[in-house]
Amino acid sequence: MPSSDTAITALSALLSDEGERITRLWSKRLRAETYEVEVPGRDLRAPLRYLLDELARLLEDRGEDAVRLWPEVVRSHGAFRYDQNFEPEDLTREFKSLQEVLLYVYSRRNGGVIHADVAELVSELVWEADASAQASYARVLKTEEVRFREAAVMESVLNHVEVGILLAETDGTVSFASPPVSRLMGVPMRAVVGARATGSLGPVLTQVNARHPTGEPFKVQDMPFLRALREKGPVRGVMMQVERPGGGDATLEMSATPVWEEDQVLAGVIQTFSDRTEAAVKTKALENAHGEVRRLQGQLLRRTRQQALGQLASGAAHALNNFLNVLRLRITLLQREYKPEHVDALDKTVRNIGELVARLQEFNVQRTEEHLGNVPVDQTVREALELARGELEQREHPVHTELDLGFPWGVKADAGFFRELIVNLMLSARDRMEEGGTLVIRSRPAAEDWLDLRIEDGGRPYAQDELAGLFDPLRRDPGAPQFSLFLAVARTQVQRWGGELTVENRRDGSGASFLVRLPRFRDVSAGAPAPTSQPVPQMAPGGVPRLPRRARRVLVVDDDLDNARMMAEVLGEEGYEVQVAHSPEVALRIWEKHPYDAALLDAVMPEMTGWELARELRQRTPQALLAIVTGMDVRGQNRASLAQVDAVFRKPIDVGALDDFLSQHRSEEEPSKQEGPHDTTH
DSSP: OOOOHHHHHHHHHHHHHHHHHHHHHHHHHHHHTTTSSGGGGGGOHHHHHHHHHHHHHHHHHGGGGGHHHHHHHHHHHHHHHHHTOOOOOHHHHHHHHHHHHHHHHHHHHTTTTHHHHHHHHHHHHHHHHHHHHHHHHHHHHHHHHHHHHHHHHHHHHHHHSSEEEEOTTTSSSSEEOHHOOOOHHSOOOTTTSSSBBBHHHHHHHHHTOOTTSSSSOOOGGHHHHHHHHHTTSSSEEEEEEEEOSSEEEEEEEEEEEEOOOOSSSSEEEEEEEEOOOOOHHHHOOOOOOOHHHHHHHHTTTTOOOOOOOOHHHHHHHHHHHHHHHHHHHHHHHHHHHHHGTTTHHHHHHHHHHHHHHHHHHHHOOOOSOOEEEEEHHHHHHHHHHHHHHHHSSSSSOOOEEEEOOOOOOOEEEEEEHHHHHHHHHHHHHHHHHTTTTTEEEEEEEEETTEEEEEEEEOOOOOOOOHHHHHTTOOOOOOOOTHHHHHHHHHHHHHHHOEEEEEEEOOSSSSOOEEEEEBBBBOSSSOOOOOSSSSOOEETTTTTEEEEOOOOOEEEEEOOHHHHHHHHHHHHTTOOEEEEEEESSSHHHHHHHSOOEEEEESSSSOOOSOHHHHHHHHHHHTTTSSEEEEEESOOOTOOOOHHTOSSSESSSOOOHEEEEEEEETTOOOOOOOSOOOOEOOOO
16 A cells, blocks of 8 residues: 655654664564574664664655565565574564554654554554565575475485495595495495595405406496596496305496586596396396297207197297286386386387297298288398397307398298298208308399399308209208208299299309399289278268277286286276176176177187187177287188187287277177278287
């Protein structure tokens, strides 16, 4: 509320004439009001006189604006009183005393009369100032509380987390080490703190027998914080093995990060210690398991007993894909709850393993007829190399592979047979390279749209009579008795595709070269739409496309508890209402009570297969979306079974593709598709 000029003039004159008296009376009354407060220095007059002088100046210079400006002057007074141990109530009493003193002196000056406009101006000034001081006081109080809490949290973190922290100065002196450093190293760090690392850390590393994972001794100069000081940059993932006093080895991971001041001057280095003992043990176990898988993979790729090996690969792939599916779904949840970059690498590995398993299944399936199509050459060469890599490299004298691929088109062939042909040619070349070496695979376009695929080994060149009889199926080579028979069959196969398989010595005399020549694929149905990997849009009666309506209620049927639960949890996170059934019998009972919009069915279950359950559900609810979820190869299913479902998802499942599938939903009057399901192999 604005004050009148008369009141401002009167109050300004009062402060100018009676400022010293008002300060003395205010100080006296404040001392009486706050007698329990321990005021450092006991000097109350100086800050009070400063406030009154500023108020007098503002009234004289700024007039009515003084009501708005004086609280800004008073704001720092609240922080000042906090340092003097005032309570918020003391601040209120202080400004109440000021109001009483001002009105008392004004009354004495005017013969006992207090004008209303002056009293109103004094009240407004005092209480605005009190609010400003209280706000400043509260802000300081909150800041101090935050500092206290941060200090308490930091103390708790440094003493109780499993990550050790070490601080080093620019001269290499260790200035601080948290308690976990001692626990992880197995020795007290008091001998190191406060000393130069080059002189104090050496005995500690010797005492714990510190060494690199390779077994070499871990030296002081290998410590990450010293490297960070030398290199002026971060050092990550340095591993060190130590012996604990109670026995047993521990594996520590250390990282160091330089700390820079604002002017880009190095202030020091922070080094962390993390216990990776359990992870190291698991990594070793995984490496052993990986080696075993590579060994078994090599056995699976041998050219004899293909049918038995195919059955083994198919069964193993089904079990492995169940585990991969659980892992993939768990990773999906972790990506939503934690930072995605921590798990993206795991997710990529799962996809790669799933693709390899799919290729193993296709490679080992027992074929009775060829299915010719457009086979991408360079991609198929890479897939064949992944299948054969274990057999090539896991030998006393390994064979390394060099790819020189330059044919980004396809050829007309059977994809599985073409992949097998390349694998077998690589393994045949490996058998000729007893001392190891490099196997070179080149793909190039030849004249008139042909492919030239060369597999060049580093073995002994063939003699002329050997080259003449190499494709004779009756020839018996004592080193590889089935080699000529294989070459004869392979040549016949390539000839059926319109090409030729030949062999010749390399021009530099360093070995032999098998040449596969095939015509480039030509699509006779030019202009036809490219096949899509997405579900076909549903059509309303009359052939008019209908906008999809999202399926909300989904039934998951799987006898594997982990797969079923994780699938339900992931779909629940996507917003679906999910019910789980662990057997076809339970699924049918649930469906009878209330049909669902969609069902995801495991293909292999003890009582009833997913295909049979799909047939039952289709009879009950023709418009429902039905999908088979499997880790098996589905090419053996008959058309009648495939026609019962809308899609087939291969494990591990791509959740995005699954969500796209569930986003479509047929209307009640629309019949089930009869042209067969969409097969996705994510």
